[in-house]
Amino acid sequence: xxxxxDTRHGVGASASLNAYWTVGQGRAKWATSxxxxxxxxxxxxxxxxxxxxxxxxxxxx
Numbered sequence: 001x002x003x004x005x006d007t008r009h010g011v012g013a014s015a016s017l018n019a020y021w022t023v024g025q026g027r028a029k030w031a032t033s034x035x036x037x038x039x040x041x042x043x044x045x046x047x048x049x050x051x052x053x054x055x056x057x058x059x060x061x
Contacts, residue, residue: 020026021040033039044053 021030021044029043030036030040041053
């Protein structure tokens with residue numbers, strides 16, 4: 001983590017990432033799948049570690 005960069009969920013780039021996968025185009029890629037969590041997980045694994053993929057997306061409310 002870079003010094004002075006807030007990486008909490010729902011802050012900065014994290015908020016944009018969360019928003020992408022929970023509404024609009026990103027959500028459309030997995031929400032109607034017969035196994036939505038598995039589909040989302042497999043999509044996220046292309047971009048992040050296994051541990052991070054298992055924890056996304058996070059609610060910001």
